[in-house]
Amino acid sequence: MAKSATESTTKAATKRANAKTSKADKEDKPKRAPSAYNLFVQAHMKEWKEAHPGAPIKEAMSEIAVMWRDAPENPNRGKEPKPRKPKAAAGAPKAGRKKKQTPPPSSDAENTGEASDE
Numbered sequence: 224m225a226k227s228a229t230e231s232t233t234k235a236a237t238k239r240a241n242a243k244t245s246k247a248d249k250e251d252k253p254k255r256a257p258s259a260y261n262l263f264v265q266a267h268m269k270e271w272k273e274a275h276p277g278a279p280i281k282e283a284m285s286e287i288a289v290m291w292r293d294a295p296e297n298p299n300r301g302k303e304p305k306p307r308k309p310k311a312a313a314g315a316p317k318a319g320r321k322k323k324q325t326p327p328p329s330s331d332a333e334n335t336g337e338a339s340d341e
Contacts, residue, residue, distance in 0.1 A: 259296050263287070 257265070264287055271283045291297055 259298060260291060263291055263294060263296050 264284075267287050267290060268283060271287060272278075275283070293300065
C-alpha cells in the first residue's frame with residue numbers, strides 16, 4: 224500500500240526536476256570559451272593526424288600533451304606539476320558515501336563472554 228504512494232510522489236518529483244532543465248534554457252546559455260589547451264590541441268591535432276594516418280587518438284593526445292608542457296602558449300610552463308592524490312584501494316568505500324558506524328563493543332560482562340560460564 225505505501226508503494227503506490229511512493230511511486231506517484233517519485234514520478235511527480237522526477238517530472239518537476241526534468242521540467243526545470245529544458246533544452247531551451249541550454250540554447251540561451253552562451254557557449255564557454257575554449258581554454259588555451261583546447262586551442263593548442265585543435266591546432267596540433269590536424270597536423271598530427273596528417274603525419275600519422277590511422278594511428279589511435281589516444282596516442283595523439285599523449286604526444287600533444289607532452290608538447291603542451293613546453294609550449295609557449297602554456298601559462299603553467301616551467302612550473303612544477305601539482306602532486307597527485309593517491310588512488311583509493313579497489314575495496315575501499317568512496318569518500319562521498321558514509322557507512323553506518325557500528326557502535327563500539329559494550330564493556331558489560333554480558334557481552335564479553337565472561338558471564339557465559341553461569
